[in-house]
Amino acid sequence: MYNNVDPAVFECLEKRANAGQKVDMTEYMQMRDGPLNDVAMKMPLDYYGVEDDFELGDALIFDKYVIHRSIMLNDGPLELRSAFVMRFVCETSRYDYKRAHSLEVPRKYFGYSGPTKFHLTVCENDGDLIKNSPLFPDLEKRLIAA
DSSP states (O other): OTTTHHHHHHHHHHHHHHTTOOOOHHHHHHHHHHHHHSHHHHHHHHHHOOOOOOOTTOOOOOOTTOOOOOOOOOSSSOSOOOOOOOOOOOTTOBOOHHHHHHTTHHHHHHOOOOSOOHHHHSOSSTTOBGGGOTTOTTHHHHOOOO
16 A cells, blocks of 8 residues: 555546646545545455554554554543654665655645645655754654664
8 A cells, every 4th residue: 555556646646637637635535545445455454454452551563564543432431532653763764755745746736734744844855864854953862772
């Protein structure tokens, strides 16, 4: 999904829009969310899915290749639950300019503000080491020893 479907959706949308073909937000959302939410994907996702039993304070760590979702909050004393997301980046990770800027396609064509512009500000050039970003001036404080 991460390597093939997401990039293909953004590329298709941009090419169609640049060719003057109308693409509405409903169609974009179907293109973006449809593959994972398709009935045909339910069986393998359910088969390989894992549901852990978390306790207060537990943490779940996974990489970008893990397809994940939250389990519905059942009836009970809590109306909502909070989550905290912390992203780790390997010190050898490099900036993918094309992928980062493809995230701007919905913003450009639909006025979608998106949750962040971090992907545009973290680095400037394709292949830049992310750890050298000006956003991380105190890099030594941020490194975790392996």
